[in-house]
Amino acid sequence: MNQSIKPGDNPDLTEERLSGTFDTNSMAAVIYGSDKLAQRRREISEAVSRIPELQDSKPCPFMTREEKILEGSRKSAILNRLLPGLIDLDSFEETVFIHQEVIGIEGHPLALHESLFIPPIATQGTDEQQKKWLGRAQRREIIGCYAQTELGHGSNLRALETTATFDISSQEFILNSPTITSLKWWPGALGKSANWSIVIANLIVHDKNHGPHPFMVQLRDEKSHEPLPGITVGDIGPKMAFNGADNGFLGFENYRIPRENMLMRHSKVTPDGGYIRPPHAKIGYSGMVRVRSRMAAEQGLFLAHALTIAVRYSAIRRQGYLEDRSREVKVLDYQTQQHRLFPSIARAYAFIFCGFETIRLYDQLLIDVQNGNTSGMADLHALTSGLKSVVTHQTGEGIEQARMACGGHGYSMASYISEIYGVAIGGCTYEGENMVMLLQLARYLVKSIEMIQNGKSKNLGPMVAYLAANESEIDLNLGPNEYLKVFQYAARSQAWRATEKFQKLRNSGMSKEQAWNQASVELTRASRLHTRLYIMSTFINHVGSVVDQKIKKVLIDLLNVHITYEVMDIGIYVQGLLSSDQMDLIRNQLYVSLETIRPNAVSLVDSFQISDMQLRSVLGRRDGNVYENLFKWAKSCPLNDKDVLESVTKYLKPMMDKSKL
Amino acid sequence: MNQSIKPGDNPDLTEERLSGTFDTNSMAAVIYGSDKLAQRRREISEAVSRIPELQDSKPCPFMTREEKILEGSRKSAILNRLLPGLIDLDSFEETVFIHQEVIGIEGHPLALHESLFIPPIATQGTDEQQKKWLGRAQRREIIGCYAQTELGHGSNLRALETTATFDISSQEFILNSPTITSLKWWPGALGKSANWSIVIANLIVHDKNHGPHPFMVQLRDEKSHEPLPGITVGDIGPKMAFNGADNGFLGFENYRIPRENMLMRHSKVTPDGGYIRPPHAKIGYSGMVRVRSRMAAEQGLFLAHALTIAVRYSAIRRQGYLEDRSREVKVLDYQTQQHRLFPSIARAYAFIFCGFETIRLYDQLLIDVQNGNTSGMADLHALTSGLKSVVTHQTGEGIEQARMACGGHGYSMASYISEIYGVAIGGCTYEGENMVMLLQLARYLVKSIEMIQNGKSKNLGPMVAYLAANESEIDLNLGPNEYLKVFQYAARSQAWRATEKFQKLRNSGMSKEQAWNQASVELTRASRLHTRLYIMSTFINHVGSVVDQKIKKVLIDLLNVHITYEVMDIGIYVQGLLSSDQMDLIRNQLYVSLETIRPNAVSLVDSFQISDMQLRSVLGRRDGNVYENLFKWAKSCPLNDKDVLESVTKYLKPMMDKSKL
Incomplete structure (x- = not known):
């Protein structure tokens, strides 16, 4: 079922993989949208692994900037020659994938070309x-x-x-x-x-x-x-x-x-x-929307990298005791560790699903625009602005929590998580700073509410129709869609609250710009809730569409982690809707769902199928043989080329000798 | 009043400094505990700045690890010689300060000695x-x-x-x-x-x-x-x-x-x-407690570094428009920017106040222990465990928000904020991993509640007496202490909730370890709230003790940012206590307090009195002359030593030439 088991692996990891309830290749097909795409990724990883000149000449963290650029140029030149034999050159996905596999995530001189x-x-x-x-x-x-x-x-x-x-x-x-x-x-x-x-x-x-x-x-x-x-x-x-x-x-x-x-x-x-x-004045927009529409999936994969490392390592790292005093337990058995990692696994899945959905929407938009229909542009522009902002922020949080979940070794570049964090978190700033992006989405939300106020609710697009809906009773026993209603309530009430604040300031005689500014924190909150609602809704729909029952079962478990965690996380916005008994119910449901997902945790990250080469992490190795390889890695670091550094011969030794006089 | 104004400064910064309502040297005296200590910092900075061999031989971000270690050793050796003439060797504060000034925050070969x-x-x-x-x-x-x-x-x-x-x-x-x-x-x-x-x-x-x-x-x-x-x-x-x-x-x-x-x-x-x-079995504890007791102030200062950079840069960076379309506005005028930075300024002050208070408690403990009284050890151990955990986490968040508030240039090593983040965030892991620390504090809270349950409330220490208190009506108009009551309510109800969960699991027949594990997320929440209550309480007391009225006025403004922000931030825990009208009141009060603090923002960070040498940030320069110096910094980076890199001659040029054939 779990396809990652090999002889010689750390038995703690094998034990985890044997406890998985589903086939990881089938899950990869769901993650990447088709069996073919998932398989192509495996084939490309496999092909690359057999070409010696494409391997890292040394671990990236040991290189200076000049060496990194040299290495990236070397590999780019080789890839320029080999690419036709390795990938489908017309596939953007495969092109991105092989560059990440071969060169990594730290950028290279041809990345923007x-x-x-x-x-x-x-x-x-x-x-x-x-x-x-x-x-x-x-x-x-x-x-x-x-x-x-x-x-x-x-x-x-x-x-x-x-x-x-x-x-x-x-x-x-x-x-x-x-x-x-x-x-x-x-x-x-x-x-x-x-x-x-x-x-x-x-x-x-x-x-x-x-x-x-x-x-x-x-x-x-x-x-x-x-x-x-x-x-x-x-x-x-x-x-x-x-x-x-x-x-x-x-x-x-x-x-x-x-x-x-x-x-x-x-x-x-x-x-x-x-x-x-x-x-058209806005013809230039589509480029920005294209890049942003790709960011959710890309960021979801960065999160997946970090989680692959942290979850695998948490299954082989033993520390402290539960009942059995004779052997330390896997840190993955601690509820605090599960609470740090599992909701992030759910988010990584949600972001990737949502990301591929957004790319589909963009491709559709392109066709529409070519047919002269630009009406969807504003919707998608608003959506991708919010999505980019929420996903980059939550990805950053999730990666850092994953790093800290690895304890001290997470802080070593051998974990590589801090590099993943550095790359991913850049997304909060590039392609439109997050606050600016949230406020762009907020304009769209305010306009939508103004349409409702003007009696034109019928003209609202499907993504904002909930802004005009009435509140309804929540029966949490009815499943995920009830949680969606809770989120709709939160997003709706915050969007109205922010809009009304803006309007009140306007009516008090303030300029539009100042009123907007003074309502802006509330507006960004509305945008975040709207976006999180969209992410949850896409996740629910996606799980609903899965056919394979074993896969569907575990995805529902993961969805339960997601909906309970997310609703707890926005609890302050649903005070008017849910009773404290209902909040307690959700809280308990979250803890139950963490336990439910536990046996599948390693299989869920294995399903991202990120190769050891692409992961570039000693802690996250597929085989779990971490400690001997950490030692090997450390011994090969440049500082260990010599036993006695110049810092000693030139400064410390003379200082000590002088003190002895 | 603001003592940082000099001719040749960026006029946007001077304008900010002229708008400050208090003397920054007086504020520094409050921050560092006495006029003398604040002045010593200024004198040491000044003395160091005049010694050429103590200056950075080049910017830290341009150095390899070996160069950094070499530089740290060079400076350590010089300091070993010069220290007696520069600082009071018996002062731990001055020793730490001069090392940070001269060598920086990235560590050096004698740091642990x-x-x-x-x-x-x-x-x-x-x-x-x-x-x-x-x-x-x-x-x-x-x-x-x-x-x-x-x-x-x-x-x-x-x-x-x-x-x-x-x-x-x-x-x-x-x-x-x-x-x-x-x-x-x-x-x-x-x-x-x-x-x-x-x-x-x-x-x-x-x-x-x-x-x-x-x-x-x-x-x-x-x-x-x-x-x-x-x-x-x-x-x-x-x-x-x-x-x-x-x-x-x-x-x-x-x-x-x-x-x-x-x-x-x-x-x-x-x-x-x-x-x-x-x-004594626990005699070894005191070393850990000593290090942890110093962490709150240390982390508060890391946050202060990042905020000094971000607030100054936000006062000279102009982007976008409000009413006046002829000139872009300072980004510090945006509410979203203020909301990102000002509550962090308040936290930095709170952490430093709280940190120095904790050091005093530790010094007192040492005296007690020498007199054979170890009764305070458990209290202080619990307190410093929680404090270390909450402060490192919030400091990390605050630093990253400060970096992002600088837009793209925050991401450059010229801002130096990412290095500050990397150093500070290590504190979440070293000296006791944060989750483990929170659970240590939780043991203390559970024990305290068990004392109450056993009718021994009278034996509770002063820090946990609120756990036995009754709820009372909240009248927010009565000032900070009412907010403290709100926090007490939150901390108390969460501590009881978590303890009761643990006890219920125990009573259901679960082993102590498993029951503890399954209650652990709730327990960590109780610990965080308890610690945040302590921080707020110390902040309120500290402000209350300030004599200088101009300083007190601005600290009250800052305290208002703090109490409103913190209560909003834990809103989910006070649902049972505050009405939604009261929550609205607090929310509005927060926005008002952001505006109130705005004219003093630069003076508040100037008051940390972190020299340009110690700050090591092009973006955060005292004089605000950022752009010309960014250009100068970039031109001097090692990659610009040559116009044509080996990566081009060896790989890219041959690739391009071959393609032309």
């Missing part, structure tokens, strides 16, 4: 521009990045300072960074690797600023790789994580590019300096 | 042993560490495996590490720097195991610094943070030490193999 450099050329370049650059980019004759954010400017696009001024006489744009805050800052691969970039700059024609537009800009000489004259470029320095990526800065001083380098599929500048504006 | 190596010699060594080693250690003729934790064994001391077997014929102890899990693991400075160690090993005499005892063990040759035969020693590899410290592993193979190397003040082994047990 596929996801942020090629798409703008493909969607915003004219046919001619695509002909000129798309093939070169796809074949990797050039390496590109995407330069938008500036040193002093993040979310507020309107405030970008970089200028591209049209010089009609030479038919060129002149790029300039007029201030220090206008330096492009943060773009991945910009620092050292890319030689081309999409640059977002304010288009200025005849002294008129038409706002930010995309330009195709060569940064470095294709022969020498030296920065071209007029270009200042470099790496922005070490970060909390992602240190295998060379995020960079970029400044322009009267740097000229031909008129044809503005991406002109939507907006255009004619040779005589005429400006043609794009058909 | 003073705090964990010397104290056991001084308290557990006989007079003769002290004579032999104490002077040598204090003069730093030798460098020591403290080796207790093992690869497979943390909190549960009874399970340690290292053995010290008395060989009567040679009058020696034979040290052995019988298994891989028995390797000593984690001790700071053990890996590379220390040549001596206190080693905790099971004392075995005549085949009888007397449990863990401390031994003085030489690890390395004092001339060559090479490990002695029979010793396996090395560094355990990189960690989430503290990478300036060489935490190590240590194994013994029939390693012999003289009988006289067992620290024998309390337990003794006589030459003929007789064993004399210590007078």
Whole structure:
């Protein structure tokens, strides 16, 4: 049933796997959406494991930044050669998967090339521009990045300072960074690797600023790789994580590019300096929505990484005693440990289910937009804004709890969990800072409530229809959908509370902006509850659709952990609805559900099927043989190359010797 | 009033400082307990800033581990020479402060020498042993560490495996590490720097195991610094943070030490193999309690570091608009930003106040114990266990929120907040894992309730007397003490709920251990509430004792942020007590108090008086001139030493060239 058992494994882990009640390959098929996709992941892991040149030359935590970038470049170059034989090149999933398997999660010099450099050329370049650059980019004759954010400017696009001024006489744009805050800052691969970039700059024609537009800009000489004259470029320095990526800065001083380098599929500048504006103002949105729509599944998988490590390790780590004083117990048997980990397992499943659902919604939206129907854009934009925010936050919490659940060794880079945390938590900030995102969703919620107030409830989309519903009696014995009603109550009452606060402040004569600001904490709370409701609802629906009964059984157990934990967690919002007896019932139900899931805990994380190579964690090894490998890992760390360090010979030894005089 | 204003500062910061209503030096005196202590900190910072050889040779985030250890050793050696001229050597506060100022927070090779190596010699060594080693250690003729934790064994001391077997014929102890899990693991400075160690090993005499005892063990040759035969020693590899410290592993193979190397003040082994047990079993506790009693203030200061950075940067970072569309607003004007930061400022103050109070309680305890009165030990042990747990957890949350409040640049190591987080969050695990700590406090709470049940309420200590109190009407208009009553209600009802759950399970026939385990999540909740009540109560008392009226005014404002935020945060526990109108009142009061504190926000963090050197943050600079210095910092990072990296010449360039063919 559990497909991860092998001879030589730590018997404590084998015992856990034997207690599982379902087939882990079948569960993987449910997690990844199909048996085929799950199997492809296994096949790719297996194929990669047999290619020596794709293995890590040493553990990532032992590498300097320069070594990480070198390693990422080495593997990228090899993958560029081997990829056609290893994956389906048209599959985005497989492409992402193999890079994570081979290079890991700390970033690499080509990470943005596929996801942020090629798409703008493909969607915003004219046919001619695509002909000129798309093939070169796809074949990797050039390496590109995407330069938008500036040193002093993040979310507020309107405030970008970089200028591209049209010089009609030479038919060129002149790029300039007029201030220090206008330096492009943060773009991945910009620092050292890319030689081309999409640059977002304010288009200025005849002294008129038409706002930010995309330009195709060569940064470095294709022969020498030296920065071209007029270009200042470099790496922005070490970060909390992602240190295998060379995020960079970029400044322009009267740097000229031909008129044809503005991406002109939507907006255009004619040779005589005429400006043609794009058909839809919000056409640029879809790129952001695409990236955000992928974040829930991606973050869910980061959480899955951390939980795989923590749950496996908790099954082999023994500490303290219960009844039997002769042998210490597995820490996974402690209720506090289960309470730390199992609700997170449920969330990881929920996020992944919800993530793939959101990707489906995005793909549908793309088809709709191509057919001229952009009506779903606002809905999906609001949804993905909230989802990105809630999922990144809860993922971060869950990963840190997983790390701490590993005790002291969780703190060692051998656990690798702190690196996973560093990478995942970046998601709270990139692609739209979480507070800003929650407030974007809040606008949508407030608008929805205004529709209800204006008697137009019928026009509400399905995701917000509950805002107009009446309260109903809750009978918790009727199952998950009753818990959903509890969540609806919480989300609804908070959305109304926040909206009414905003409206009251408005009516008191306050400006819209100030009223919004003063209601904003309440508004963000409404957004979080709305999003958590959506996640729970998707989880319930997904479990309902599972056919395999053994799988369904354990997923229902996991769902019970989820709904009870989540309702307890938002308890303060349901005071008006549930009696204290009902709250007690839910609380007890949560503890029961933790015990129910216990025998399947290891199988549930095994089902994510993250290979040892991808996991990069000594603590999380499939075979559970942790301690001997921790020792091996430590002995091989760079500091142990010598018995006596320079710090001793140069400073400590002289200090001690002098003290002896 | 604000003493941090200088010419050339960023005008946005100066504006903030001019809006402050109190003198920051006076506030610093309140924070650090006296005008003298606050002034000493300023003087030491000032003196250090004038000594070129004590400055960082480059920013810490640019150093490898080996460089960090080298730098820490260099500075330690210099400090060993200069310290007498810089600080009062008898002041523990000044010693800690100057090390943090000069070397920083990432650890250094001598960090454990003073705090964990010397104290056991001084308290557990006989007079003769002290004579032999104490002077040598204090003069730093030798460098020591403290080796207790093992690869497979943390909190549960009874399970340690290292053995010290008395060989009567040679009058020696034979040290052995019988298994891989028995390797000593984690001790700071053990890996590379220390040549001596206190080693905790099971004392075995005549085949009888007397449990863990401390031994003085030489690890390395004092001339060559090479490990002695029979010793396996090395560094355990990189960690989430503290990478300036060489935490190590240590194994013994029939390693012999003289009988006289067992620290024998309390337990003794006589030459003929007789064993004399210590007078009190819990005598070893006081060391743990000492370290934990210091953690609240220490963690509060970590939080203060992060908030100094985030609040200052939020006052110069402008993004988005309120009414005025011509200029972006300071992000500190957003309610969401205030809600992220201000309750944490209040907590930082509360933790520091509470921390110094706890240190005073510990000092009192020491006097009592010396007078033969150990009755307060259990109380303080329980208190510090809970305090350590709650404070480290909330500090971690607060630091991460501070980092995220800085947007993208918070993620750069230039902010340094992620390093502060890594160091501070270690506190959740070291010195007793938080869950274990909360359950230790819970034992004390359950015992207290059992006393009440047995009609012995009168015997309750002052910290738990509220457990026996009756509920009373709450009139929130009467000020902070009413909020305290709310908290008492919450803590009391949860303590009773958890205790009754435990008792009910016991009465149903469950073993004590299982009943405890199944009640443990509820028990940890009781412990958290009890501790938070203590923190709030100490905060209220401390503010009440302040004389300076301007200082008192702003501290009351800060206290209002605290009490309203904390009560909202535990709202679910006070459902039975407060009406929803009362909850609304508190919520509104919180928002009002955020606005009230706004003009003093920068002055409140300036009052921590953390120098730029100690802060080590480009974002948090006193002068607010962030962007030009971010650029300077980035340009100096090691990756920018060359324009074209080896990763390009070796891999990326050949890949691109090949693609062109």
